[in-house]
Amino acid sequence: MHPFSDTSDQVGGPRLAVASSAMPEIVYSPDSPLTHPWRLIRQVVADLLRCRELIWVLFLRDLKAQFRQSLLGYVWLFMPPIVTTLVWLFLHSQRVVSISDPGIPYPVFVIIGSIVWQTFVKLLQSPVAAFNAGKPVFMKLKVPVEAFIAAGTARAIFEFFIYAIVLVPVFVIYQVVPPWTIALTPVVILAIFAIGTALGVLLVPFGSLYTDVQQAIPVLMAFLMYMAPVVYPPPEHGIAGLLIRYNPMTPILMGSRDLLTTGSLEHLPAILIVIPISLSVGFVSLVVVRIVMPHLVARMGM
């Protein structure tokens, strides 16, 4: 029997309804919200839309807070891809590493690979980091966790566009004229965002409970960077060739280079498969976070 009305049914999980007097009613019970999956999905979508302002303000907050106390300020945003490129240029020029001809100037090859890879890694790390940073708020106030995750993702996307500016002087210096396929780069950008965010959100429930995830990501990513064509072209044969061929980041890395330099569309079909799968995984992961959130908050302490 519903406590407020003789017309409503008792339902499981947090349930939001509008009573006849236009006051919202919520019933919290032990039942899983998945007993009403469509209602849950509608709530997640509605909260995401409702929190647009909060996402924007949280994004600005973190950006301002990071650089307001810095002397060089936003210059630090440009540093990671530039430093990575300089390191590999140096190693390449000193013949410390031997790289087969990638078909385009090697600095261009490395810098595109670095930007794509570093954006992927940031997107992967961002949801868990944003969630853990927001714990003091989550454990005290009922706020849409999606807003905090999305603000972290927005930050990674913003940094990607800053990185991308570095490409302009590199293309000018090495006299690379982008082909018409540059118009298709939004597709590959979407693929990077989708796969990075999806995997990142997927890690949130486990990553908020155990610190293993945050410790494992940098270690694992350092290894996986060499199992992807970031700083060298994919080998044709051997175990490395096999691993790189089936790495979902390979078509994105190679495809982004092709679209910006050679104009080849060889990797586009694979990218078009990655996008819907990643978007689906990302949304399902967001719903999962919403479902398990009370259990995560219960373990955050008082």
Next chain:
Amino acid sequence: MNDQLIVCDGLGKRFCRNLRKSLWYAVKDSAAELVAWNRGVQSLRDGEFWANQGISFSLKRGECLGLIGHNGAGKTTLLKLLNGLIKPDVGTIAIRGRLGALIALGAGFNPILTGRENIYINGLILGHTRRSIAKRMDRIVDFAGIEEFLDTPVRTYSSGMQVRLGFAIAIEQNPDILLLDEVLAVGDAAFQLKCFNRIREIISAGSAAILVSHQEMHIRRFATRALLLNRGQIECEGDVSDCFARYQECEPGISEALPAPIMVQPEEFRVVRYTAPTLVRERRANALKVPSVITTDLELQSSHEQEIYVEYTVWDRDGQRTRLAGMSGQNQVTVPRGTSNLSVRIEPVPAIDRSLRLSLVLVSCRAGVMLSYLKEIPVEVSVESDCIGRDGLCLALATSTPRSSPVRVVAVGS
């Protein structure tokens, strides 16, 4: 018409003392949720205990429930369940209306950012829109009394200012149900009084409130009834006095351990008269740029000798904008038994080209309770002086004839 805003029925929540097991149970419970298998439990797993068990109560409009109990009794768990942060393992909670929680004051504040920026962030976290925050900005700033620091980083604020700002933002939620967890001890006595008045307004307007406090005075001030929790279960529910009596019974030694609540009666302490507060201003041509002094004399009547201190707030004429606030003098004052006089001197008062009002709060040092509150007395500017002291401060005392006035508000807490 059903006026019930909260109905809790057989509420139960388990927690685990062992961290590793607790995390593993979280994984298992999460997995059970994902296969829609979580249908509530009645038993405990290894290492678990009931943080709340068998909690049933309801709350109607206009009611304030005082939630009391010793540390670890389950009060915070119950508030988290009501706020929807964690879900019950047994039982149900039905909430009707908008719920506002004054629990984490200043949640999301970033110390690097300014007060204004943090008002937007905190307001959005609490569910406001940017537009509604912009509309409420002046009110929030006035309430917190931080207008001069609005555009400086929050890291430069004192802890009291930060909490005041957090409270001022949170209280703008205008909820149907208000949850308050130990937030009434914020700021100085005058600010506490503002908070009390605002909370009283919200409850009087038809909202319900649940108040958690270890201070009996706070519970008695607001609560229409109380609920005593002991080891996660309801020990007593109903009359506030009965619950406090039971509270002391169920915790042996608590009456010795805790200072007895001091309820100040009107006949125990009162301000009999006061002279009209006077702003002493210099005679020079640019006198408006020179800080001044406000003085007033109080005649006190006390049933016993006691230590007090005086807090002051200087308001704009409209009583809305705080111009100056602080403690009068560095030391507490001993008020003897019987009748005595106390001179209050506030300096330097920044030169302000408008008429002012003065509020004084007399606080007992021992109990920390307000003994008396003189509310917004008009400040006269009737004295001019040639006596200029160091740094351009006017050190002259008022020379106007003291005028006796009846006391407006006496003996808070009776």
